Amino acid sequence: MKLRDLIKINDATIKHGVAINDILFDALDGNLTLLTVSKKEYRECLIPCIDKGTHEANGSYIHQFEPLFDHKELIDIQIGQILAIPEKQIKELTVNQQFSEVELYKPLATAREDLVMDFWKSEREVFDFQKGFPRYPEITLDDVYVLDRELLLQVEKTEVTDVTPSNTETASRTSLKVIGLLMHHLAKSPRYASGTSPNKSQIKELLIDLAEELDVNNYGLSKVDERLLADAMNYLEDQKN
Incomplete structure (x- = not known):
């Protein structure tokens, strides 16, 4: 997969005459792959965590978890690196038109079958109660790409199989x-x-x-x-x- 194979979904709507929501729904159905491209070289520290549930404290609900610091993993991202957008984040794009950049890095962590864990959090998320940590940038629809050829084939498939009532x-x-x-x-x-x-x-x-x-x-x-x-x-x- 190369950068030249990609097209921004905003441009795809014009080139292929398909609505952005249709592209998002086709991706959720597994018919299209949504991607984004890193604009920077970056290192993220991910920490496996054990879910401890949600608890009430002073009228607020707090999600508690146990970080396993001894098993942290460093993820290196290169500028121009193509990153797949996970299913949950496609849903966020559909509903909110954006999601947090850090969610792109978590699927890159090594699957730890030898470790009892529930999810990954970044070091910044683990220590988000401390001041001075900047928020992660948001990935918006302007940052989303699709494989041009894959979308073309999906559009052609839809035109052949979709016989409208009219x-x-x-x-x-x-x-x-x-x-x-x-x-x-x-x-x-x-x-x-x-x-x-x-x-x-x-x-x-x-x-x-x-x-x-x-x-x-x-x-x-x-x-x-x-x-x-x-x-x-x-x-x-x-x-x-």
């Missing part, structure tokens, strides 16, 4: 109009007319005969619902100028 409805109306016109054309022959209207029963028999003549499987034709033909005739009447 398109289906339009096709159905057009089909009724075509059937109705053909029925009235056939009704010019007395054989396929019933008074001044098309004879639906005779037209159904004609369809069966044509299928046999053209060696086409006639499955379903013998049981064709004459209501379809009636609907076509009624729709054609509604369409007259």
